[in-house]
Every structure is written in structure tokens, then in C-alpha cells.
Amino acid sequence: MRVVSVVLTAAAVAAIVAGSMAGCSSSRTAPAAERTPAAERTPAAKRTPAAERTLAARTTVGAVGAAGYWTKGRLLAAADWRASRAAAFPSPGASPNSHTSLKATRVGALFLRVGSADHFCTASVVSSPGRDLLITAAHCINGGHGSGYRSDLVFIPDYRDGEAPYGIWTPSRLLVAPGWAESADPDLDVGFVVLEPRDGENIEQVLGANTLAFNPGYRNLVRVTGYPQSSDEPITCRNWTTEQSASQLEFSCGGFTGGTSGSPWITHFDSATQTGHIVGVIGGYQQGGDTASVSYSAYLGNAIRQLYDEAIAG
Numbered sequence: 001m002r003v004v005s006v007v008l009t010a011a012a013v014a015a016i017v018a019g020s021m022a023g024c025s026s027s028r029t030a031p032a033a034e035r036t037p038a039a040e041r042t043p044a045a046k047r048t049p050a051a052e053r054t055l056a057a058r059t060t061v062g063a064v065g066a067a068g069y070w071t072k073g074r075l076l077a078a079a080d081w082r083a084s085r086a087a088a089f090p091s092p093g094a095s096p097n098s099h100t101s102l103k104a105t106r107v108g109a110l111f112l113r114v115g116s117a118d119h120f121c122t123a124s125v126v127s128s129p130g131r132d133l134l135i136t137a138a139h140c141i142n143g144g145h146g147s148g149y150r151s152d153l154v155f156i157p158d159y160r161d162g163e164a165p166y167g168i169w170t171p172s173r174l175l176v177a178p179g180w181a182e183s184a185d186p187d188l189d190v191g192f193v194v195l196e197p198r199d200g201e202n203i204e205q206v207l208g209a210n211t212l213a214f215n216p217g218y219r220n221l222v223r224v225t226g227y228p229q230s231s232d233e234p235i236t237c238r239n240w241t242t243e244q245s246a247s248q249l250e251f252s253c254g255g256f257t258g259g260t261s262g263s264p265w266i267t268h269f270d271s272a273t274q275t276g277h278i279v280g281v282i283g284g285y286q287q288g289g290d291t292a293s294v295s296y297s298a299y300l301g302n303a304i305r306q307l308y309d310e311a312i313a314g
Contacts, residue, residue, distance in 0.1 A: 066152040067168045070111055076162045078111055078118040106207050106275070107225045107234060108157035108166075110136055110193070110262060112150040114143070122226040122234075123155055123193060124264040126278060127211045128312045130194070131204035135212070136262030137283030138176040138191035144184025149174050155195065157207055160233050169195045169203055175311050177303060187247040189283035189298045191262075192311040210266055213277035214305045218243035220279050224251060224295070226263030241265065241280070241297075248285045249297045256282065257292045265297055 280297030
């Protein structure tokens with residue numbers, strides 16, 4: 001049965017504070033383009049989960065005000081979204097460990113407020129016709145179970161220790177699927193954020209973007225970049241994904257604590273363009289995983305494609 005879109009509206013908040021925080025970043029040479037073997041496993045038709053019959057739940061949020069709320073002190077004090085997620089690294093040889101990412105211009109920290117508490121996740125720029133779109137975990141922008149959307153969201157690309165080298169970006173719309181908004185279905189733990197322009201430009205015009213790869217199969221060599229702490233730098237790790245279930249991917253690497261929710265899983269990374277294809281984001285099963293050494297992603301199948309189509313439709 002076809003499910004009708006759910007529309008949620010949030011009240012606009014106070015006026016935006018112009019300008020941004022200053023900072024700098026360094027760069028390094030990335031590995032050569034990563035290739036997935038031709039014989040990679042792809043899902044069978046019978047694997048299509050029932051959740052893929054849902055449409056997007058939408059909200060229009062007030063883009064004004066959020067940037068002014070996030071002082072440097074609040075940025076540094078924000079707690080990772082899943083602070084209970086264990087921070088211990090795996091035993092030697094159990095899996096790769098992450099390292100500091102020297103360049104993460106299309107990945108950034110997504111700061112948000114829940115009640116009186118300040119939190120953060122990770123989000124990244126994804127290619128879209130409007131050049132204004134982020135992908136993250138649904139649980140970062142919507143609490144599920146009818147609890148609604150987060151408030152005072154801002155995106156800071158290449159965020160470093162309280163600094164915003166590419167400015168602070170505010171949203172105009174947040175989108176999750178009804179199955180997440182109503183029941184926190186882990187197979188739909190993917191969300192999109194449409195950003196307002198900044199200084200007359202959209203975010204993709206400033207930073208470029210990765211592209212989404214739908215139905216990518218279960219085995220992909222990926223680079224995962226995210227923010228484990230709001231007072232530190234992003235981390236990166238490379239490893240192969242595996243099948244956790246027909247609707248979930250698994251990735252093993254130490255260091256991915258709660259703030260890395262929403263981190264993009266990028267395959268076929270091109271060192272020349274510094275871009276690739278997103279095949280997942282940390283989220284899904286256990287909202288991304290109960291330990292820092294094993295992470296999960298909802299499979300980017302037809303339901304997520306449908307959500308993306310609604311995000312770019314405006």
C-alpha cells in the first residue's frame with residue numbers, strides 16, 4: 001500500500017547573525033582511486049525490504065537564528081550524539097584504526113540542539129541539482145517515534161577545534177522518511193538537509209560534492225570520515241564493507257564514536273578530484289553501532305532513492 005508523505009513544520013526562530021568563524025586547514029595527497037572488484041556481491045531482488053515502500057517525511061525549518069546560537073564555547077562543549085557509545089579501540093589486529101583526516105572539505109560537523117542540550121553529528125555534501133544538499137543519519141536530525149526534528153542546526157564543513165574555515169551554513173529543510181519519523185525504523189536511518197545559500201553561493205558551488213550510489217552491493221572499499229569529538233579534528237579510515245543483513249552494511253575500524261553518526265562511506269575515491277561515491281552513512285542498526293570499532297549503515301536502496309528524489313524536488 002502506498003504511504004502518503006508526512007509534512008511536519010517547525011516555527012522560525014530569531015534573526016541570523018551574519019558572518020562566520022575563521023580558520024585554516026591543511027591538505028595531503030590522497031591514495032589512488034579505489035576500485036571495487038568486478039565480482040563484488042550485489043543484492044538479489046528478494047532482498048528489497050518492506051521499508052522501501054515509504055515516502056519522505058518533510059519539514060520546513062527557520063534558517064535564521066541558528067548560526068548566532070553557536071558560539072565557539074558551545075561548539076567546543078557540544079556532546080557527541082551517542083556519548084554512551086564505547087570509545088575503546090579494538091584489540092591489535094582486530095580491525096584497522098582511524099587516523100586524523102588532514103582534509104575533509106566536503107565533510108563537516110552538524111551541530112544541533114535537543115531541549116537544552118547541545119550535540120553534534122557528521123554530515124557531508126552530496127551532489128544535487130540545487131547544489132545545496134547534505135546527507136547524514138536520520139537520527140541526527142529527527143528523534144523518531146513522533147518526537148520531531150532537532151532545532152538550531154548548523155553545518156560547518158572541515159570543522160576544526162571550534163573553527164569554521166568555510167563558514168557556518170544553516171538549513172532551509174530537513175527530510176526523513178515517515179518510517180523513521182514515526183517508528184525509528186533503522187533501515188531508514190538516512191536524512192537529508194537542504195541548506196540556504198551563503199554569500200550568494202550554494203554549498204556545492206563552494207566545496208564540490210560526492211555523488212550517491214544507490215543499490216551499491218554489500219562489498220565496497222570505502223573511506224569513512226567523521227567527527228568523534230567537537231574539540232578535535234575529523235578522523236578517516238579505509239576498509240571493506242560487509243553485509244550485516246539484507247538492509248544493513250557493516251564497517252570495521254576503531255575510533256568511530258558517537259559524533260561520527262552520519263559520516264559518509266565513500267567508494268571509488270578519486271585523488272585528483274577528492275571526490276567519490278557515497279554508499280552509506282554511519283547509522284541504521286544500533287543507530288550506527290554500540291562500539292567504536294564496528295559501525296553500520298542502512299542500505300541505500302529504493303526507499304533512500306525516493307527520499308533523495310523528494311529532497312531535490314524542492
